[in-house]
Amino acid sequence: MLYLHGLGHFHPETVIDNSFLCSLDIGVDAPWIEERVGISERRTTLSLEYIRRTRNEDARAAVEGSTTSTTEMAQKAAQLAVKRAGIEAHDIKMVLAGGCCPEMLIPAEACRLAASLDLDALALDVSAACASFAAQIHFLSQMRQEVLPDFILIASVEAFTRAINYSDRRAAVLFGDGATAAIVSPRVASRSRIVASCFHTDPSGHDQITIPAGGHFAQDGHRVQLFAVRKTIDLIDHFRRGNGAPGDANEFFIGHQANLRMLEAVCARLHIPAEDHLSNVKYFGNCGAAGAPSVLSQNWDSLNACAVNVAVVGSGLSWGGMRICIQNPN
Numbered sequence: 001m002l003y004l005h006g007l008g009h010f011h012p013e014t015v016i017d018n019s020f021l022c023s024l025d026i027g028v029d030a031p032w033i034e035e036r037v038g039i040s041e042r043r044t045t046l047s048l049e050y051i052r053r054t055r056n057e058d059a060r061a062a063v064e065g066s067t068t069s070t071t072e073m074a075q076k077a078a079q080l081a082v083k084r085a086g087i088e089a090h091d092i093k094m095v096l097a098g099g100c101c102p103e104m105l106i107p108a109e110a111c112r113l114a115a116s117l118d119l120d121a122l123a124l125d126v127s128a129a130c131a132s133f134a135a136q137i138h139f140l141s142q143m144r145q146e147v148l149p150d151f152i153l154i155a156s157v158e159a160f161t162r163a164i165n166y167s168d169r170r171a172a173v174l175f176g177d178g179a180t181a182a183i184v185s186p187r188v189a190s191r192s193r194i195v196a197s198c199f200h201t202d203p204s205g206h207d208q209i210t211i212p213a214g215g216h217f218a219q220d221g222h223r224v225q226l227f228a229v230r231k232t233i234d235l236i237d238h239f240r241r242g243n244g245a246p247g248d249a250n251e252f253f254i255g256h257q258a259n260l261r262m263l264e265a266v267c268a269r270l271h272i273p274a275e276d277h278l279s280n281v282k283y284f285g286n287c288g289a290a291g292a293p294s295v296l297s298q299n300w301d302s303l304n305a306c307a308v309n310v311a312v313v314g315s316g317l318s319w320g321g322m323r324i325c326i327q328n329p330n
Contacts, residue, residue: 002141003185004192004324005087005151007297008080011043011178011284012068016161018173020048024055026169033173038260042176042285044161045073055166060214062162063103070103073179074157075116077297081153084300085183089117092183093149096136098127099158099289100211100315113155121153129209130256131199131312132156132289134320137184138199145186154182156289165216174259175217176285180293191327192303196242198235199320209315224317225262231319232256232266235311239323250276250305256312257281257291278308289314296324304328 018030018040033039046056050065074097082089097110102125104112110123128135136154157179166172184194205227209219232255240251253272255263260281267277280295287294292312305328311321 002137002194003188003190004194005183005185005188005190006081006083006085007293007300008077008082008084008181009178009290009294009297010073010076010080011176011294012045012073014044014046014048014067016042016044016048016051016176021172024052024166024172026167026172028169028173036261037173038264039173039282039285041283042161043178045159045177046161051166056162056164057167059163059165059216066159066162070109070157070159070179071112071116073177074109074113074155074181077179077181078113078117078153078155081181081183087151087183089119091151092119092153093121094152095119095121095123095155096126096139096152097155097157098125098132098136099156100129101159101163101288103159109157110155128199128201128314128318129316130288130291130314131316131318131320132314133180133293134197134310134312134322135199135318137194137322138197138320140184140186141194141197148186150185150188152184154184156180156293158288158290160217160286160288163211163215163217168216170221171217174286176287178284178287178290178294180290180297182293191329193325194322195325196239197320197322198238199318201316201318203316205317208317225258227317228256228258228262228313229265229269231313232311233269235319235321236266236270236309239309239321242323251307251309252276252278252303254278254292254295254308254310256314257284257295258286
């Protein structure tokens with residue numbers, strides 16, 4: 001079991017709305033986007049002028065067209081998580097980071113984040129694409145508790161729009177950028193406990209979602225969506241059979257923020273009412289590994305006496321999640 005002490009999130013200021021995508025003349029209009037994916041806005045580290053001028057056809061040049069680095073985004077998310085956790089940054093002695101679109105191949109994103117926060121901490125990347133948050137939590141939960149430090153920083157950071165070809169309407173409508181951070185502890189108690197976690201992979205599907213080095217995102221959309229719906233349903237069924245929720249507390253669902261229509265299909269199959277489904281994909285797009293934990297962070301201050309079941313899926317193919325039980329504040 002791990003204790004969750006605080007969450008943080010950050011999204012860049014620049015908005016890609018549906019009207020901007022329509023202005024690129026890539027064969028989409030607002031009703032088409034709304035019907036297919038249910039997304040109206042996304043955030044990007046790129047300037048809109050850069051996207052309009054280049055369509056990001058050369059993904060290798062995207063860093064030069066960016067206004068915010070991945071480290072800056074992760075740092076801002078981490079600072080909020082530290083504040084909410086009520087600790088000092090120097091209390092953190094381990095940093096894990098991951099995601100789909102690292103800004104550099106080396107050093108590890110975790111090392112760059114630790115340096116930006118002036119931390120003297122063990123730092124390494126534990127990355128499983130969009131399922132990185134689940135992989136990081138499950139990785140820690142399987143370690144001997146006595147070898148872990150009191151406080152660990154977990155970060156998921158995505159500059160996904162740098163890997164999007166804005167002449168490809170299927171990808172252009174989906175993705176946004178953002179970062180999240182979480183402070184967890186194996187022994188220092190808090191009112192939020194991760195009482196169960198899991199992580200799985202099916203390497204036979206490794207070629208269904210890809211981003212080659214210096215290249216663009218590609219996926220077998222139909223097969224991937226069927227996989228995502230099926231595995232999300234399996235995960236939530238698994239966590240619903242768990243325990244640890246306080247009394248007759250509410251139970252919430254947070255899924256991988258791939259697109260709103262996929263999430264609605266999951267909720268319909270699982271009979272999850274709208275008020276128990278937490279999401280932000282409509283206004284932030286698919287932020288990869290940062291998507292689901294950013295929903296948790298945005299709702300962090302209002303979650304009391306409840307259980308939250310989180311399910312994420314990603315390239316690899318990979319899938320996993322966790323059950324979080326949250327008590328009322330003392």
